[in-house]
Amino acid sequence: MADLLLYHAHTACTRVTLTALEATGEAYEDRMLDFRAGENRRPDYLALSPGGKVPCLLANGEHLTENVAILRWLHAEYPDAGLFPPAADAWDEAQQMSALSWIASGWHPSVRAVKVPFLWTKSDTGPVRERGExxxxxxxxxxxxxxxxxxxxFGNDWSIVDTYLWWAYTNSEFGGFDLSLWxxxxxxxxxxxxxxQLRRALAREDAAHEKMEAARA
Structure with a gap:
């Protein structure tokens, strides 16, 4: 099996990647990047992820970015993890990609506009947040x-799409969005x-965050 290392960040969409890795049952390493300290902009990390974004997964020294790609690769490598339901044909596979793409291109930027509107504008963040809501x-x-x-x-069984959806709607709460209506x-x-698998992923993130905070002190 692959030698795995995940670069991640606190409360980021890497919670989805961590959950997927936990679902595989495979051993892996993780490194939380301190965005406040600019660790994601260091030349060594930019060589892996040119945009300075997370997640970035190293598998046997090769790097892969973007959750959609990483999740599909993990599914191909570890089909027994149940990250996606069995696909009967190419159409089923395309439906799975469609769900991931909907979250990545629809939910993700909209939630960011609510949670961190200052990343979208250098002026008044009010209109950005309002549109995000x-x-x-x-x-x-x-x-x-x-x-x-x-x-x-996808029906009766969990898939990693559910985790991506969970991450998206719960992250909106960090920007004060009220989910109680649904x-x-x-x-x-x-x-x-x-x-x-989610509980283990969050525990792993918490441990990495505590270590990062201790290093700041």
Whole structure:
């Protein structure tokens, strides 16, 4: 199996990647980058991730960025982890990619506009945050309607798409967004936060964050 190292950041979408790695059951290393200290802008890291973003996964020394790509690679390498349901054909695989892409291109930037609007503008952040809330509200309406019909995104079983969705809607709360209006998102959240692979991932992130904070002191 591959020698794995994940670069991640506190509360970032790397929570999804950590959960996927925990689901595989494989041993891996992780390194939390201190964005406040500019560790993601160091030349050695930019050589791996030119945009200075996380996640970045090293597998046997080769690097891969972007959650969509990393999650699909992990699924191909560790099919028994259940990161995605079995695909009967190319159409099923495309549907799985469609779900990931919807979160990455729709949810992710909208949530960032709510959580960290200052990253989108050098002037007044109010309009950015307001527009972000409008977009996240529409996305929550759509997701809540979908989840009324099923427990998990693909039906009866968890997939890593559920973790990506969980990360997206819970991260909006860091910007003060109120999720209490959506009944089925609340059910999905409760089910998801009981998962052992998520609990292990969050414990791993907490340990890395404590270590980083201690190094700052």
């Amino acid at each position: 409008e977009l996240v509200t529409a996305l929550c309406d759509q997701l809540d309607s979908d989840l009324e019909q099923r427990r998990w995104w 009944r089925y998102i609340a059910r999905h959240r409760a089910d998801h936060e009981a998962l052992p």
